[in-house]
Amino acid sequence: MEAREYLEFALPQDKLIERSTPKSGHLLYQILTPEGEITSVGDPKIPSEDLLVAYRSIVLTRVIDEKMIALQRQGRIGTYVSCSGQEASQVGSVMGLSKNDWIFPMYRDLGMAVQAGVPVTTLMNRMFANGKDELLGRDLPNLLGWRKYKIVSFAAPIAAHVPLATGFAMAAKIKKDNLVTLSTFGDGATSSAEFHVAMNFAGVYKAPTIFVCENNQYAISVPVRMQTASENIAIKAEAYGFEGIRVDGNDLFAVYTAVRHAAEKARKGEGPTLVECYTYRLSAHSTADDWKKYRSAEEVELWRKRDPIQRLKLYLVRNRKILTEESDAKLRMELESTVNSAIMESEKVPPPDLDTMFEGVYTEMPWHLKEQLEDLKKDVKL
Numbered sequence: 205m206e207a208r209e210y211l212e213f214a215l216p217q218d219k220l221i222e223r224s225t226p227k228s229g230h231l232l233y234q235i236l237t238p239e240g241e242i243t244s245v246g247d248p249k250i251p252s253e254d255l256l257v258a259y260r261s262i263v264l265t266r267v268i269d270e271k272m273i274a275l276q277r278q279g280r281i282g283t284y285v286s287c288s289g290q291e292a293s294q295v296g297s298v299m300g301l302s303k304n305d306w307i308f309p310m311y312r313d314l315g316m317a318v319q320a321g322v323p324v325t326t327l328m329n330r331m332f333a334n335g336k337d338e339l340l341g342r343d344l345p346n347l348l349g350w351r352k353y354k355i356v357s358f359a360a361p362i363a364a365h366v367p368l369a370t371g372f373a374m375a376a377k378i379k380k381d382n383l384v385t386l387s388t389f390g391d392g393a394t395s396s397a398e399f400h401v402a403m404n405f406a407g408v409y410k411a412p413t414i415f416v417c418e419n420n421q422y423a424i425s426v427p428v429r430m431q432t433a434s435e436n437i438a439i440k441a442e443a444y445g446f447e448g449i450r451v452d453g454n455d456l457f458a459v460y461t462a463v464r465h466a467a468e469k470a471r472k473g474e475g476p477t478l479v480e481c482y483t484y485r486l487s488a489h490s491t492a493d494d495w496k497k498y499r500s501a502e503e504v505e506l507w508r509k510r511d512p513i514q515r516l517k518l519y520l521v522r523n524r525k526i527l528t529e530e531s532d533a534k535l536r537m538e539l540e541s542t543v544n545s546a547i548m549e550s551e552k553v554p555p556p557d558l559d560t561m562f563e564g565v566y567t568e569m570p571w572h573l574k575e576q577l578e579d580l581k582k583d584v585k586l
């Protein structure tokens with residue numbers, strides 16, 4: 205993808221809902237340019253208060269992300285998956301939803317949890333997998349789930365959660381609950397059977413669900429061109445009989461507008477939408493790989509110039525005049541200090557009690573596991 209191609213694709217508003225034809229359509233829908241200017245699509249005129257909340261979420265996500273990588277390097281938390289560069293896709297997706305809606309995020313979606321209102325301390329308890337972690341210290345730090353925030357935790361097999369989001373939406377439709385579900389997944393996940401099963405089912409039964417593909421262009425080291433012979437991800441929706449929209453995933457406004465449109469449609473009984481957020485992960489796949497083995501420094505540098513934070517900041521400072529260099533610096537300092545305090549607090553909390561290991565798994569725990577647990581308790585001192 206060349207820079208020219210990336211910057212040119214701004215569609216008029218009406219094109220957002222126009223079903224495009226293969227080869228001619230699925231251009232990249234962009235509202236906010238990397239320079240912080242509004243394209244010919246027009247300003248979605250998001251209220252200032254909501255914009256500042258979203259900006260805070262995006263910056264907070266980046267602050268947490270950078271600190272988590274440092275903590276992992278110091279051996280203080282487990283393997284960590286970075287979301288740097290993808291914050292607008294995540295925060296914009298949550299912004300497009302309503303309070304009743306449920307989120308089925310993938311492992312890279314810290315920004316979704318932040319925008320959904322999960323407190324920093326709760327997030328840190330998860331990252332440290334400590335005794336206050338509501339997921340009882342199970343799983344990798346990145347697997348995020350809290351019933352209270354309507355976030356369903358992710359299971360390690362790629363895309364396994366996508367049919368769950370579809371099924372949840374279908375159940376809601378049958379029960380006449382007024383809600384929409386949204387699942388996120390990477391470009392690599394679109395090669396999985398689960399993705400296609402979910403898309404087909406949702407299309408046939410018009411499930412009120414939104415599929416958000418965070419196309420960060422790599423599945424670990426596999427580039428997206430090796431992942432699919434389709435010209436893009438959004439186009440796959442056509443085969444299943446519903447709309448696919450391709451947006452600039454580093455543009456909060458484009459993502460928000462597309463998801464809000466998809467949610468409104470789903471609520472009216474008009475079925476699912478696939479939103480492809482074309483984005484880039486600025487970091488490695490996880491703290492367990494080295495991106496220099498499969499990407500050039502020039503490519504990463506090009507995408508740093510398209511940073512989702514910078515363009516939103518420029519817009520807020522120049523266009524809306526609701527942020528200044530000073531208030532931005534103050535915000536960043538405040539967020540750094542919030543995260544540092546939460547880290548200090550969570551790191552002090554001891555690990556979960558061994559008795560919690562089988563909690564929520566069995567109604568009646570089998571005898572052999574009871575025995576093993578007792579043996580373990582004799583051997584391990586936490």
Ligand SMILES: Cc1ncc(C[n+]2csc(CCOP(=O)(O)OP(=O)(O)O)c2C)c(N)n1
Nearest residue numbers: 312360361362390391392393420422423424
């Ligand atoms: C079924 C399955 N196959 C392989 C893996 C190993 N794996 C973990 S992450 C990953 C890459 C997924 O890439 P993508 O869906 O593009 O998401 P991204 O990590 O780029 O955000 C793979 C292959 C897995 N977890 N599950």
